[in-house]
Amino acid sequence: MAPQVEISIPNTTVSGTSKPYTIYNISLRLPLRSFTVQKRYSDFLALHSGLVDQVGSPPPASLPAKSWFSKTVSNPQLTEERRQALETYLKTINEIDDSRWRTTSVWRTFLNLPSSFASQTSSKAGALHSVITGPAGGGAPITDPVMWLDCHRDMKAQLQDARLSLTNRDQASTPLKQHEASAAAKSSLVKASSMIKALEEGLTNIQKASDEAWGGQKLGEGEIRRRKDLIATAKKDRDGLENLLNAMATKSKLDTAVASMQDTQELMGSKPKASGRVLGKETTETRELDNQGVLQLQKQKMADQDLDVDELRKIVQRQKELGIAINQELEVQNDMLRMVDEDVDRVQGKINIAKRRIGKIS
Known part of the structure; x- marks a missing residue:
């Protein structure tokens, strides 16, 4: 039968303490969730000892031997070898048909598994x-x-x-x-x-x-x-x-608050004088707004009005400029009419002189 949990040790890290040591990141994948627990080598030694005490016999796999002359913190090769050996140790216990070691409390505590995990199929x-x-x-x-x-x-x-x-x-x-x-x-x-x-x-x-x-x-x-x-x-x-x-x-x-005010008003038999915004009697624009929203809406309305006034000012300005242009055109026309009047007077004077001369000749 396939195991309900997949166990692996994908990587290791080094503790940030004053005396550093290697931490083995144990990844556990359940049917609907996954998580990680961090253990050091001494935790594995305690696990092995606890399994032997509770079951009465050692697990089917053995732990990697402790190194007395080299530390995993300063030896990457030793770290990788021990990681693989510890991963094999856990996988062997997890996948073997004999479940005596998997059902112990020390195993569940080591991996942070719930006590009912043996019969648990979903989460x-x-x-x-x-x-x-x-x-x-x-x-x-x-x-x-x-x-x-x-x-x-x-x-x-x-x-x-x-x-x-x-x-x-x-x-x-x-x-x-x-x-x-x-x-x-x-x-x-x-x-x-x-x-x-x-x-x-x-x-x-x-x-x-x-x-x-x-x-x-x-x-x-x-x-x-x-x-x-x-x-x-x-x-x-x-x-x-x-x-x-x-x-x-x-x-x-x-x-x-609105309902409470309405109930109070009905109980007292009086209604306050409406001034400004009346709670409970909103327009379609303000019904879904709070006070801040109403204030923002008012600011928007005022901004729109300012834009309309500015457009009106531009229209009046254009009308003023058009009136000034018409006035200038009228002044030019008046000057031209005065010139025509002067020409007419001058021609009329010449005609009068010509008439007098004709009268003398006749």
Whole structure:
């Protein structure tokens, strides 16, 4: 029968303590989730001793011998050999038909497996989040590229759950259902935020492992950029959902306040004098807006009016310029008429002189 969990040790890291030691990153892949636990060689020794004590016989595989004259921190070849040997040790126990060692509590504790894992065949979508960021996961970072994708898939599921919860809240008919849907959406968004942070840290670890770790899976620069884009998209979706949730909460508070004021007015039998905006009696433009939105709408209306006034000013300016041009044209025409009058007077004078001369001749 195929094992329910796939175990591998894809890479190793070095601790950042004053006295460094080698950390073996154990990757565990379950049917619907994956996670990583970090152990040092002394933890494997304790595991082996515990298995012998609980089962009464040693496991089918033996641990690699301890090196007294060389340290794995300063010997990459020894580190790789021990990584392979420890991986073989875990795989042998996990895949052998005899399940005595797999069913012990020390084995489950070592790998952070639940006590009911032997009969467990499925898990909820949120299990990966609890393993990575919760106490069960020991805060172990993501170091495996495949596990990173599993975490990203589960994070998207959390965002989708948040969307569904917000949709249910919008369609809820009672305050209790609205509150339950809001709480579910908030919970999903909190989980998604934690997983986005784990994905960012995990991508950094994978980048470092590509350059420093032995035996690990490497990612190209293009794939790293693609995964960074996935994180950026997830952040954008999360922020949008959080803004929508906050807007719904604000609108709910406003509706509650309006209903309370109306009930008070009906109880007192009086209505306040309407001055400015009247809550509960909105126009089609302001009905879906809060106070900030109404203020923004008013500013937009005033800006539109300013534009209209500016257009009117331009029209008046053009009319003024046209009037000035007409006045100048009239002045030119008047000058021309005066010149014609002067010419007519001069010609009339000559005609009169000619008539007098004709009279003298006759």
